[in-house]
Every structure is written in structure tokens, then in C-alpha cells.
């Protein structure tokens with residue numbers, strides 16, 4: 707790209723920081739932990755040996771610091787893939803666009819982005835307070851179809867199997883699927899379940915929850931739980947993973963999503979202390995990341 711990106715597209719504020727995250731390029735580390743809840747940022751950064759910067763704008767809170775020699779940023783995304791569109795694009799811009807010239811850098815860097823979130827389990831044998839690494843993100847939201855992206859042949863086979871087994875109303879969703887970073891997934895094996903994570907465009911009906919509004923897909927949970935393709939299963943659902951994996955693919959970043967299970971939808975149980983489960987996930991994951 708040789709034409710500078712316009713002020714309406716790459717939006718910088720008076721102190722040269724990007725619009726939503728309110729960060730300047732030097733404020734961001736190349737390894738980034740994302741969390742949904744802004745209050746969870748300090749639950750991560752309290753493990754840092756040093757915090758060099760704290761930033762906040764709207765629901766986007768960032769702390770950057772280090773554990774030992776490892777520089778890390780932890781960023782809150784809020785809920786949903788519409789927020790992931792903002793966070794992933796702005797993280798990428800901080801790393802890969804020159805804010806002075808407004809030109810994309812000639813040699814883009816690949817960030818490592820690890821989500822530490824919560825999720826609902828779809829399998830009886832994945833209990834509350836356990837941890838799940840998402841081997842794939844399967845999106846029932848509509849973010850990724852707005853980008854051009856490629857799928858591997860393996861992803862296309864898995865997606866075809868999903869479309870064959872899970873009968874969605876075509877107007878409800880156009881599922882997409884992207885695999886996790888193999889490099890990052892290989893770091894989180896002992897003590898973690900692994901499986902396909904379905905990313906939903908809502909917490910209630912899109913996750914089969916019926917309070918007063920009636921469900922258009924009352925059989926959704928049973929179908930997701932029963933899905934099977936070459937020994938692959940759907941383990942859990944939540945609201946960001948497929949967007950992170952999808953934009954990671956589009957922008958060239960290594961991404962992994964790990965969830966503390968707070969609900970088991972088959973056993974109809976909810977964690978008695980979800981915060982403790984999340985704290986435990988943070989400690990375990992930071993030990994691995996910092997090493």
C-alpha cells in the first residue's frame with residue numbers, strides 16, 4: 707500500500723493513540739492476553755513483576771508489563787465478536803502500521819494473542835471449573851464473512867460435516883471455522899481439555915437458553931453435543947473465539963483461546979466460584995507463557 711490510510715479509517719487521537727484502545731505503538735507488547743471482563747485485567751497483571759503502563763478507554767483496559775524478561779500486555783475486549791473486530795484490528799494496526807506515515811509496514815510482525823475467558827461446557831465429562839483449549843473456533847456470528855480469508859482443506863471438511871449434522875435455519879447463521887495456532891496449542895496440553903469451541907452471537911437463545919423468549923432452535927444444544935467428525939467433538943461455547951481465530955488468520959497472528967468452564971449445560975450446573983476457576987486458569991496459563 708503506497709497511499710497513506712485516511713484519517714477516517716486509521717483514527718488516532720490527539721496524543722497519537724488509536725481510537726478505541728487508546729494505545730500508542732510503544733504501549734503494546736508482542737505477546738497479548740485478552741480477557742472479556744475489564745476487571746479481569748488486574749487479576750492478570752497482579753502476577754507481573756513490573757507494570758510499565760495502564761490505559762483505559764470505554765471497556766478496553768490495557769496493562770503492559772513483564773514477568774521476568776517476558777514483556778506482556780493484557781487487554782480487555784468486552785463481550786462479543788463485534789468488539790473482537792475492534793480489538794484485533796487495532797492491535798494489528800499498533801504493530802503493523804506506521805502511525806507517522808500511515809502506511810502498512812513492509813515486514814509485518816505476527817503477534818501472539820491468547821484469550822483467557824469463560825465458557826459453557828457441552829459435554830457431560832467436561833465439568834465446571836475445568837479448562838478447555840479451543841482447537842478450532844466455529845462462528846455462528848457474522849463477523850468473518852465481511853473479510854476475505856482462506857480455509858485449509860481440513861477446515862473445509864470439518865465445516866462441511868458441521869453443516870451436514872447441525873441443521874441451522876439458513877437465516878440464523880452462516881457458520882465459519884478456523885483452527886487455533888498449532889504452535890500455541892502445543893504449549894497447553896497437560897491439565898487442559900481440547901475441542902471445537904462454538905462462538906455464538908448471544909448468551910441466551912444463541913446458546914439455547916430459554917428464559918421467556920422462545921427458541922427457534924430448541925434442539926441446538928443436543929445437536930452440538932452430539933456432533934462428531936473423525937474423533938473431533940464440540941466441547942464448549944462462548945462469544946469471542948471464532949472472531950479471534952478468524953481475524954488472526956486474516957491479519958497473520960498466532961491465536962489461542964482457553965476457557966475456564968463456568969457452566970455445564972448437560973448437567974445443568976453452574977460453578978459455585980467462577981472467579982476462583984478464572985484465577986486458577988490465569989496462574990496456570992501465565993506460568994506456561996512466562997516460561
Ligand SMILES: O=P(O)(O)O[C@H]1O[C@H](CO)[C@@H](O)[C@H]1O
Pocket residue numbers: 741742743784785786822823824825909944945946
Ligand atoms: O468471561 P469472558 O472472557 O467475557 O467470556 C465469556 O463470558 C461472556 C458471557 O458471560 C462472553 O464474553 C463469553 O465469551
Ligand SMILES: O=c1cc[nH]c(=O)[nH]1
Pocket residue numbers: 824825826827909913943944945968969
Ligand atoms: O454458558 C456460558 C458461560 C460463559 N460464557 C458463555 O458465553 N456461556
